[in-house]
Amino acid sequence: MDGFIETHSTSGDADSETRRIDAFMMSVLKSRFEAIVREMTLVVMRASRSAVIKNARDFSCAILTYEHELVTVEDALPIHVMSMDLATRPLTDLFDDIEQGDIYINNCPYTGGTHHADLIMAMPVFVGGKPLFWVVALSHHADTGAPAPSTYLPFAKNIFEEGMHFPAVRMARNYKEKADILRIGAMRNRVPDLWMGDVRAQIGACRTGERRIMDLCERYGTDTVLGFIKDWFDYGARSAKAAISKLPAGRYEYETRHDPVPGVADEGIPVHVAIEVDPIAGEILVDVTNNVDCVPGGLNLSENTCTGSCRIGVFNNLPESVPHNEGAKSRVRVRMREGSAIGKPKYPVGTSVATTNVNDRLMVAGDAVFSGMGAPYGRAESAGHLPAGVGVISGADPWKNGKGYVNQIFVGYGGGGAVHGHDGWLTFCGSANAGLIQLDSVEMDESMYPIVVERRGVIPGSQGFGEFEGAPAMGGVFYPLDHDMTIIYAADGTHTPPKGVLGGGAGGASASIRVTGEEKEALPAFSEEVIAAGQKIEFAACGGGGYGDPLARDPARVAGSVNRGWLDPEAARAVYRVALVPGGEPGIWSVDREETARLRAA
Incomplete structure (x- = not known):
């Protein structure tokens, strides 16, 4: 044992x-x-x-x-x-x-x-x-x-x-x-x-x-x-203790699942988190001992990432005024198991993906477990890090006498999950960085590497619906110039996209596609692919999960999503029971309040 x-x-x-x-x-x-x-x-x-x-x-x-x-x-x-x-x-x-x-x-x-x-x-x-x-x-x-x-x-x-x-x-x-x-x-x-x-x-x-x-x-x-x-x-210790003292006491549990990875985790990897909140002592215990053993691949967490991610879930659910210092950390205990994929790895198993993927799932579970307390607590699941738009590209640059290049790009990434009172963060990327990773400049990428970014942008309708929406996903197309480019990615969320909480819907799934002329070929979610000269790679990241019942969403917020181009008027009516009519400017929609009231009453 x-x-x-x-x-x-x-x-x-x-x-x-x-x-x-x-x-x-x-x-x-x-x-x-x-x-x-x-x-x-x-x-x-x-x-x-x-x-x-x-x-x-x-x-x-x-x-x-x-x-x-x-x-x-x-x-x-x-x-x-x-x-x-x-x-x-x-x-x-x-x-x-x-x-x-x-x-x-x-x-x-x-x-x-x-x-x-x-x-x-x-x-x-x-x-x-x-x-x-x-x-x-x-x-x-x-x-x-x-x-x-x-x-x-x-x-x-x-x-x-x-x-x-x-x-x-x-x-x-x-x-x-x-x-x-x-x-x-x-x-x-x-x-x-x-x-x-x-x-x-x-x-x-x-x-x-x-x-x-x-x-x-x-x-x-x-x-x-x-x-x-x-x-x-x-x-820091006093601030964290005071914040925890306002939370409902009890033990709360949550489970999510990383996608299957052939040969490593054929059924996927379940990620289970339990927290014990003691408001009198002003302490929280995060328990991740009830998880699977290490898997034969690089998806295992390190002790460092497991410990940090368990703490992140807690701090994400405390006021931002609580400082992130040693005193505040002292109010959060972490319990893990040696030899577990979500714990301390046993030498010499692989951990090369320990900061993303399963680790992202641990962090979103740490966010979402607080939703067991009911509104306004917790957060819906967010997208993970490594769709093809955040892949590692490499090749021989034909414009630099075949000199090799290798680098991770950030052409487009997934959306954040919603929280009570706020929609998800569009440029979230993943829980490990929570929006601090910057989206690459297309011009900078094209000047540094022999690639062309043909398009990127928001995928309408990919957000998790809810009283508060998850952020929609980003998608795009890019391709190599006059050479064969290798891309390695690990697009979790292709099979199990981010879930909503408290009645919220799931975000859109990830996808990886090779484009050859007019033909499109669905690629594996976890793969090393060569994109030949003349081919393109198309990707979709995941959208964030929604928070709360979609029928409780403010109709004005629904109109805002439509006016941004993130939702069409038909979906607004079908999902949110919100009727929209053309507004005073071209392309702008306004809420038909009487029809909306009738739809929601029905």
Whole structure:
């Protein structure tokens, strides 16, 4: 029997009213730490070379204490930072000679990483000869030297079929790069120049963060800064406890299912989440022990992504005023099982898709489980990450003497699920980033890679209907110029699209299609395909699920969806029982209130 694991941060005192610094200084230092992370973020974005980082912004920066407690994140992807401590803790376990000027890299799920494509770089910050903080820059790299030209490998059974792993490795000493370590990474990479540039962008971000924290401690005094950290964690714990105390007590359960993947999970992968809410103690336990064993492929979660995703579901259902710091995290416990696909993986199973797919399903289950409390709680299911519009493309560029290229594109992605009071977020992409991944500029993609984006846009009627609608999906067509392009994608939601909650409808399903002249060929949902010169790939992402009874939707909102082109008037009448008539301008519809009242009464 595989063992249970429970994570529980103990930092922060939810009952402490002790103040170490005054309220004004608290506000000043909070903003200063946020500004440091923002500056680190700008360094990564401006200095990186690969499109997945500088265009789509698949990276995050953070500051932790030297004891691995989360201090500050700004504009970071949720999946990268809500369990960042798991990636830095091995450093103090494995190294007893950490010094100023060291830099460490970790992209191995078996030493606390998310998945092998996310290179996590951490640098200790010494002040007065003592280590006080870690500055961290995490970037998703375009290539990691896997057998297939992708960083997402659902069919890779173990880490030996994935790309290179750096299991908590020192790559700089006394501010000097270790050339041998970088040689290993560059040699195993299809685009070594891009890889090296992206790594050095992370180094620049860490060095920037180190300097700014040193300056901060010099200006305000180390004791004041450390006093702020303790007060900040106490405030986070009090805020989270107060928010949880307003939730209905009880145990709530929810289950969703990842699509079948032939040879890996022929029946799909059920994802079950249970939460226990204790409003008196101000704590929530997220229990994912009741899930299947690891599967023979890359869909297994890492301990890092499982822990972070369980926390994300909770924080998505708390007020946004609750800070995302170690104190707030202390009010959320996570219980998982070793050897489970939704838990801690057992070496050496594959985890290359641990930040998307099954992980997306875990996060949407963590959102939706709160709907068991009834309105206004919870959220409908959202789309996942990897339709063909978010695939990894590669080939030999005919305009650059056949030079190879490989990169993940973000041409079009899925919609967010609805919440009480709000329709879903159109540019959601997936729960792991919650809208922070940016949609690629068509012009930038076409200038960097030998492809043409023929069209992309919203797919009308693909939203989950409800009192509050899920966001519609995006779809489009793109193709290679004068060469054969390989695309690798993992389009979950083709068979089981995102579900609605509390009476809401499901979002539209994903689809992947090869276009050859006038012929269209449906492609597998999880595949590596060669799109030959003269062919095109067409895709549809998933729409988000709806929240609540469609007949409770405000007729004005229905008219708004029609006027945006997301719904036709016939569907408005059939689904929402809302009658529309031409308005005062061409193409604009208005609500026929009398006919609508008659339809809804019937």
